[in-house]
Amino acid sequence: MVTLEWRFRSRLLFHPSRHRHVFFSAANPFRASITIVATAKTHGGMAESRPQEKYPAIQGGGSLMIAWQVKGKPVLVIGGGEVAAGRIVHLLNADAVVTVICPSSGLNAEVSYRVAQKQVTHVDRIFLPSDLDDKDWSMVLVAIDDPAASTQIWKLCKQKRLVANIADVPPECDFYFGSVHRDGPLQIMVSTNGKGPRLASMIRRFIAKQLPSNAGRAIEAIGELRVKLRQVAPKPEEGPKRMSWMKDVSDRYSWEEMCEMTDEDMTNLLTFYEPNRVPSFHDLRGMRASAIEAAKADVFDGSFGFSVGA
Numbered sequence: 358m359v360t361l362e363w364r365f366r367s368r369l370l371f372h373p374s375r376h377r378h379v380f381f382s383a384a385n386p387f388r389a390s391i392t393i394v395a396t397a398k399t400h401g402g403m404a405e406s407r408p409q410e411k412y413p414a415i416q417g418g419g420s421l422m423i424a425w426q427v428k429g430k431p432v433l434v435i436g437g438g439e440v441a442a443g444r445i446v447h448l449l450n451a452d453a454v455v456t457v458i459c460p461s462s463g464l465n466a467e468v469s470y471r472v473a474q475k476q477v478t479h480v481d482r483i484f485l486p487s488d489l490d491d492k493d494w495s496m497v498l499v500a501i502d503d504p505a506a507s508t509q510i511w512k513l514c515k516q517k518r519l520v521a522n523i524a525d526v527p528p529e530c531d532f533y534f535g536s537v538h539r540d541g542p543l544q545i546m547v548s549t550n551g552k553g554p555r556l557a558s559m560i561r562r563f564i565a566k567q568l569p570s571n572a573g574r575a576i577e578a579i580g581e582l583r584v585k586l587r588q589v590a591p592k593p594e595e596g597p598k599r600m601s602w603m604k605d606v607s608d609r610y611s612w613e614e615m616c617e618m619t620d621e622d623m624t625n626l627l628t629f630y631e632p633n634r635v636p637s638f639h640d641l642r643g644m645r646a647s648a649i650e651a652a653k654a655d656v657f658d659g660s661f662g663f664s665v666g667a
């Protein structure tokens with residue numbers, strides 16, 4: 358049995374080819390420690406490992422981190438204070454249809470603003486159990502300063518099989534919130550699984566500082582290209598080729614190059630899909646109409662720039 362313990366300090370690696378695999382690679386002051394345990398049995402001269410060792414080791418006790426789609430769906434927020442205000446921002450950023458139940462006298466300035474702007478529907482009173490039957494709520498978020506009422510609402514939600522989060526009461530949460538960094542289509546959520554919310558916020562800011570400033574724009578550009586590619590190659594059976602070509606494209610260009618990509622570049626780039634090639638960005642730029650025009654003008658036409666006679 359070989360036991361190998363590897364402790365490392367590394368900078369956050371952010372390269373398009375790697376970002377899918379890197380959620381968080383720690384750097385000072387956060388250190389990560391990876392323990393790799395491998396066993397090998399020699400059998401007939403061949404090293405053989407047990408199947409479970411080939412696959413990721415299970416580390417229970419975490420949360421399932423998913424990107425929940427609440428666009429256009431009704432979500433109920435109970436309470437209108439500071440915590441509710443934060444929840445509402447997250448919900449509106451995800452295009453949810455939000456109803457806030459809270460007496461007007463309890464609304465803080467931010468929630469009052471959301472109500473006045475008609476970004477949320479406001480019900481001006483305290484919560485009633487019948488509110489849970491009002492709509493087909495996707496989730497219920499409780500952020501009130503009344504622990505007994507919170508627990509009652511939690512119990513009602515469970516009776517009605519509604520998914521709920523009671524702020525600050527981990528045992529009464531189907532899911533926790535986390536600290537979120539947002540840059541256009543990029544969202545990074547840090548969870549400490551209830552251990553240290555303030556540290557989650559610190560780590561989120563730490564990660565955000567390491568990111569390329571144009572990560573959001575580059576992702577946006579790649580997103581556009583993926584949509585165009587599906588128009589060029591819509592068939593489901595093209596899936597493997599599409600995916601392999603998109604992987605090559607994502608790996609080939611730098612963040613700056615992805616941001617620089619124009620509509621014309623994308624159209625030109627898509628002509629390389631059929632032969633399954635990916636040109637360098639330099640070559641792609643050379644295919645722009647303006648570059649071709651400039652190249653034509655530069656071509657030596659046999660004259661010496663002056664004329665004799667007349």
Ligand SMILES: C[C@@]1(CC(=O)O)C2=NC(=C\c3[nH]c(c(CCC(=O)O)c3CC(=O)O)Cc3[nH]c(c(CC(=O)O)c3CCC(=O)O)/C=C3\N/C(=C\2)[C@@H](CCC(=O)O)[C@]3(C)CC(=O)O)/[C@H]1CCC(=O)O
Pocket residue numbers: 443444522523524525526527530532533534535536537547548549550551552553554555557558561
């Ligand atoms: C990330 C964030 C998202 C958000 O709320 O949007 C969030 N809490 C934030 C801040 C924060 N919350 C608290 C403090 C005071 C300092 C402190 O106590 O540490 C600060 C810091 C501050 O205010 O600066 C108090 C607190 N919170 C919880 C308890 C109960 C307990 O631990 O038992 C207590 C103690 C109450 C008491 O002692 O009485 C519980 C939860 N808070 C969570 C999320 C979930 C786990 C997230 C995770 O695992 O990381 C979870 C489990 C459930 C939930 O609410 O979803 C947001 C940072 C956003 C940002 O800035 O980016």
Ligand SMILES: NC(=O)c1ccc[n+]([C@@H]2O[C@H](COP(=O)([O-])OP(=O)(O)OC[C@H]3O[C@@H](n4cnc5c(N)ncnc54)[C@H](O)[C@@H]3O)[C@@H](O)[C@H]2O)c1
Pocket residue numbers: 435436437438439440441458459460462463464465482483484500501502503506524525554
């Ligand atoms: N998870 C977190 O990040 C975090 C951070 C701080 C506080 N909290 C907790 O979240 C809860 C709310 O905190 P806050 O700072 O927003 O408090 P707050 O006092 O600012 O707001 C509470 C709101 O609840 C409303 N309310 C009270 N009873 C109600 C009822 N029965 N029906 C409808 N509305 C009702 C009040 O009118 C008020 O708008 C508290 O329990 C607090 O301990 C959580």
